[in-house]
Amino acid sequence: MTHETIGTHAGPLYVAADGPSISPLKQGKTVSTAAIGPWRLIAGKLVRQKVAMVAGFIILLLYLIGLFAEFLAPSLPATSKPQYTYAPPQGLSFFVTKPDGSSELNFHVKGYKVEIEKVALRRTFVVDDTKVVPVGFFVKGPAYKLWGLIPMNRHFIGPVNPNDPMYLLGADRLGRDVFSRLVYGTRISMSIGLVGVAMSLVLGVVLGSISGFYGGWVDTLIQRVIEVVSAMPTIPLWLGLAAAIPLTWSPVNVYFVITIIVSLLGWTSLAREVRGRFLALRSEDFVTAARLDGSSEARLIFRHILPSLTSHILAVVTLAVPTMIVAETSLSFLGIGLKPPVVSWGVLLQDAQNIRTVATAPWLLVWPSLAVVVAVLSFNFFGDGLRDAADPYDN
Amino acid sequence: VDYKEANILKEKVSSGALPPLKDRLPENPLVIKPVESVGKYGGDWNMALVGGGSLSMLFRYQAYEPLLRYKPDWSGVTLNVAEAFDGNADSTEYTIRLRKGMKWSDGHPYTTADVKFWYDTILTDKRVAATGQGHWKSGGQPAKLEVVDEQTFKVIFEKPNGMFPLQVAWANNDQTTRCPKHYLEKFHIDYNPKADELAKQQGFESWIVAFQTASGFRDDNAFFLNSSKKPCLHAWMFTIAPGENTERAVAERNPFYWKVDTEGNQLPYMDRIVYQMVADPQVLLLKAMQGEIDLMDQYIATPNNKSVLYDAREQGQYDFYTLTSTEANVMNFIFNLNHNDETKRKLFRNKDFRAALSMALDRQSLIDAVLVGQGAPAQPSIKQSDPLYNEQLATQFTNYDVDKANAMLDTLIPKRDDQNFRLDEKGRRVTVIFEIDQARAVFLDLFQLVIPMFQAVGIDAQMRTMDRSLWETRVRQGRDFDATAHQFGANGGVAAMLDPRYYVPTDSNAMYAPAWQLWYLDRNNANAEEPPEETKKQLELYDKLKSTSDPAAQQEIMKQILQGAAENFYVFGISLPPDGYGIVKNNMKNITKIMPNSFGWPTPAPTMPEQFYKV
Amino acid sequence: MLAYIFRRVLYMIPTLIGMSLISFLIIQLPPGDYLTSMIATMSDSGQAVDPAQIERLKEIYGFDDPFYIQYLKWMWGIVSRGDFGWSFEWNQPVSRLIWARMGSTLVISLLSLLFVWIVALPIGIYSAVRRHSVGDHVFTFFGFIGLAVPNFILALTLMYIAYRYLGQSVGGLNSPEYAEAPWSLAKVVDFLAHLWIPIIIIGASGTAALIRILRANLTDELHKPYVITARAKGLPEYKVIMRYPVRIALNPFVSAIGWVLPHLVSGVTITAIVLNLPTAGPLLFRALVSQDMYLAGSFILLLSALTLVGMLLSDLLLALLDPRIRFN
């Protein structure tokens, strides 16, 4: 017996002669009442959230920046010009005032007047309005290989004369361009660290769900594992690892391994939180209903119960993102974070961890922090948008 | 003479808590001539300690009281605890006289019995292992101690030991004046049969551990930890020792201190030294800027911090003093000449290889970027003002010449791979991994700039930073590393002879030749390796130097060693170290404004902190 | 219930043994031992150490023994005499060191915990109730700044501000002039003046997490029919929210309470290091880095025990909070 039989034989039982009256959302429009699927529904709701869309756009932009870092950065991340150590940011301006008072369109930055203070052991920079450093787009600059493959020397933006100083966001203590370093840093920061976030997310959710869903000895076992893992001293682990990892590995590889281990240890709190919610949810009628519908246990967990935790998980993930991006700053204490010559936002922040920077070169601290904040806020607002889109109560 | 004392002590004397000053001073106290003027009593010397552990620098402030001490300009030694210190002609026998009536900080007399106790239980007791004091040995054998009377003892060496007086004054070579018998004997089984039980009561496994803990001779840190119970001869003694309180350590004036100023005032002038325990140097920097530190150079006085310290002089009410550098170079490139890998060893040992790399360095730009233009291109060497100066050693291969470097390398390793890196004999890319202790911020900066320079001549140079212990294990104790970088090593005078690490491989600090230095120390060591002739010749010269006591003859031999160093070109460097600096509060007086910076000459202790005072 | 607690406590014993064993093993993972790290510090200041003497020291301190012997000796000391061993670095019995730091550690941690909760709870609720309001966005923004800027830098910046603009002595919990003074009103004021920086810093990273998680969970609950029921009773809005959805939204926090106890002891290590706080975190950190193994081991044992107790508490609270969990 097939299903159609019910329908064809019995026919629709009750057909509303007419329902409650409806009207189109906007005057004059016809009402389309076709139902759409849940995913399209969520996508549709997401698209209508402006903040989330802007955030999503920024995330996309960040990834594009990371992808084309070599091209977008005016200089190479490691190029150091000793005479410009700690040079402050220059303003980008569009007009130069000519001696006769009229102004002319000339895209440029101002050069510096440099003085060396012997006793204070520093160079002082004064932005010199008379020195004009013309800036152009798609200019020729230092040669690089895009993605390590394609040799190129065009830069999206840069000084027309490659030897002129252009420090849009200032220079660091070795006279390297902070802007270029920030651009290069995007690549690593937006990728490697996030792998760890993803991994601990998966571990935490899966183990937490299982623990809370099954209860009993499974729960007992997983909880004991959580206790052990969370009480595990990580510092000696790192130190041991730092010694065990072959020196020939590149710093990026090492860091990748470290993030993976971080995530192998970092899932416990999420797991417990998920478990707590599962314990409360698993006896709900709708779960029983799904079970009676024949759902497998995996489906019960992931399709029926887990969506109730969407908000929580999204929140936890967005909270984990900054932690992972700046993880190097604390890992570097132990010599296992990312290290120069690799450039990442964390490395930049690591360089800013001193009073000298705070007191005299705040741009070294502000820009990388801002980059992290922007990235994190974007993830957060995008996550929020997703959450709202998936929230049945939200219209 | 009419001696005077601080008011606090006067009160204690009148209350009977202390014997009168006359009874506390030795018959012949050491008279100190103040640097500027006779000072006045009182005040705290505000200081800080960074991290819990690294206490060995306490020699610098309150604990430099060896038998002989270095002169403030490090030109030689002068009497200190010892009232007399004489050697025989061939430097095999030294007669040392202590001051009669000199007392430990608890009032107990300090005599040759204390020295004997130290000799018996520390230096020669195989059960107890204590650090250092290698200067009491010659040819691997400890010197003989002969006690003449309560004040006089003789040190008799089997072979001539001409450097003994110089070494006695070295910062931590002063165990003879740090070992109070009356306090320590109860912990030693030979003096107290129940020592084991005592140890167990205190929670130790055996008397050895207890004795070691109490004596603190396991290492310098241990010595200063919790040492408030241990009597000392220092100007200030701990009342709250490091480790007894986690926030601060306090040392108060030693009422039995045995030095007076020219007017008969018992030293020290200042009442106390107060150390704040600071966990991070950056906080210390802020504290210094705030004016909470009276005199200090360690941790904070880096080139990078100078500009902020400079700006804060007003608020912190301090000024700078100058530290003349005693180091051979700001950074030495050290290749492992005993590398386990045959090909690499061969390549690294080739002087041309090292010379080429040396010429690949644009030293001036490194100096400009990292040292703010302070310094001048130079190899690790003796400074120009020193009689030992050797021009070849100082200047060879310092010109920046990429073409020449390439040309030299082309004769050695001409082949290159598709990324333009050179290939060695075996066809492998020539990769040199520099292993760096990550705590050395200047090295990291330098290397970021150096690596592209090496790469420009086709060498795949890479940098790996690591935690210090790991670095110790891998580099100082290993033979698998390619290369590393380090500092220290002396750039002149007495120091160069005592620590010639970059000129001749005499101890484990010569990291470029781990196997050769072992050979020098112990030919039978399984890891030792016989050095080539020219190095052996240098080592023989060094042996000769050690057994010479005439300063002029010593200089002559040292010159020959340095010439050998110039020819062998073991290591290369970047720049002469620029002078360092320290900060001193404006109200601190009797401060020497220019002094050397070293561990062995424990800056600023030889300038006599006991006569510092505050207005 | 009692039977459950009893069973859990029984479970704790083998878990604790396992944990101590694992941590003892991990502490020994890094190459070398305390002596190596000691030599490292010494040679850093320019001294050379005699290798033969090192060997001798190793023997005396039993570093030569195989791992399990060292472990058993240590454990036996704890069980038989309550002796947690000796700290090489501090030349003191471990237990004295740990207890010496406990007071200030607990004060600071509790205060900052309290601060975090007092600040974050209302903000979290506000953010959930007034989702997407200006206030919500502002709090989110600042919360994430606190989270995204490493504590270390935040601490330095705040201390610099305190130095530069307030002329305040930085780091630690007291200005030097009060360090030895007996407690007085002025000292309390000075103490409080020092407290704001650590609390803000610890708070900055902690509150964001709390706010966001509370907001997320609370938003889900706000529309549940039982909330409307409460509203229909005529309850004032804040009571409606506090009594009903907040209680359920606390579930994840209660789940994580297991970490509060150990966190109280070891938390915010890096902040404490920068700020020079006399708490246990930096001590543990140093012990681990310098491989002061009995100190490190005892700390970790303590933390493990606290974790276990915390987890038990958390499970009990979870059941208390949500009867559905209790009866399952």
Add this chain to the structure above:
Amino acid sequence: MTALPDEVVLSVEDLSIDFRLRTHILHAVENVSFQLKRGQTLCLVGESGSGKSVTARSLLQIIDKPGTIVGGRILLRNGNEITDVASLAPGSRAMREIRGRRIGLIFQEPMSSLSPVHTIGSQIIEAIRLHSSLDKKAARERMVELLRQVEIPNPDQMADRYTFEFSGGMRQRAMIAMALAGNPDILIADEPTTALDVTTQAEILDLIKRLQVERGMAMLLITHDMGVVAEVADDVAVMRFGHIVERGPVDAIYHAATHPYTRQLLASTVKLTHHVEGKLAVVALSPEAPLPILSVRHLSKTFGWHGKANTLRAVDDANFDLYPGENLGIVGESGSGKTTLGRLILRTVEPTTGTVLYRGKDGSEIEVTKLGKKELRNFHRDVRLVFQDPFASLNPRMTVKDVIGDPLIVNGLAKGKALEDRVAELMRLVGLDPMGMERYPHAFSGGQRQRIGIARALALDPRIIIADEATSALDVSIRSQILDLLLDIRQRLNLSFIFISHDISVVRYFCDRVAVMHRGKIVELGEAEQICTAPQEAYTKSLISAVPNPDPRDKRMLHRQRFVAPANA
């Protein structure tokens, strides 16, 4: 402000409520007007989904999110003052003072409307203390008293239990107690007795009547039970598609209805008072009875988390057989263990003792109580459950399409477009507009949700459906159509039903045999007609006697007999 006649306490004038949906604006309520008078009852009846609950909720300003009052006034008398509730801000103090105190609301879905984490007692005490100055102890006493009044057994102990320990009807009564706790002047009761057996229902209605007489409480009663309407209403308003289509005194509505929909309602009511025509032979009793498809033997369930002394035998030694194609009704007091029995059969609650035997399609007998996870899943495919609490059984985060489609997906029966068509067909089958497919469960009316549950149960080819109060929230007209649908399916598929219901007329119409439960025990089992007309057991008799009569001129409830249970076993 227009003057209101003195006896009018609440006057709704031209009330309109819109829901702004994704595709269109739904005018759920349009120009509705009615008045509530002191001490009188207005019954609001009408089609499921016609806007009754929305109207009721709007009086307290607690309509769900996209819903807004777009027009009209809600005038509330306060002494001589008159406030327009519609113009108050929802969170305002004035509004709060009206809630609970002036207007009490009994929610339609008591099951989900109570907090899952607070004890029943504490939730009621909260309402009491909010509107009176009683101290804790006095409030507790009053709470216990209220629970007793709503017929909760052992109220003192039960007060400290949690929602999920209460049966559906008990929750509903707790909800009523809560609404009464604030001594409101106006009681809005949204289907307050759907989960109550007729005896309890009668008691509750009596209680309310008493309050009306004593305190002049006005009541807006929303119900589908035309019998109840006949028993208690003074006036009746009939709603359909958001409009009030007919309004008048109860007698006029019953005996002189003008609107066709009203007449249809009454006709359906009458139809349901008889057993279905052309019914199948009662197979169980015929000599050539086939083997039972389901046999329940000595099934018991003890709940005992409150200490040994407090264990509760929710189901006590239940025995019965279910034959293929048979409709077995289960009736009984609220809290007597009906739901538990259903769940025991499906093993969503593990039985304490007893066995359940199921005869599979191939004729083999399976002992359900011993099945492993996998076989149990197959069993669940054949035996479906319609939950008593439709709201709780629908995943709030799944659209209706997903909910109904899920069993099809997991059993691999349909996907993609086919799935969508099938879901649409099922929805149409139970009288839901497929347009609502993309909506989430909370955006439906109570009756609509119940039908979603039914559609889900029908989605697979079940052999047995355990329907727990499956039609309680439906208006009689739809109810009778749904029942006919089920009968039709039964005929074609040889489906069997275990039909748990309080509505005796439905049982009588739909079921072949009826089991009567009381305090966990099956006290009587017999042919439906016989049980409904000539009950044997005392309890059954009292039950039948309390069935309200859908005729305001013959109020039968007043003549009911009260069953006093022998001392609790």
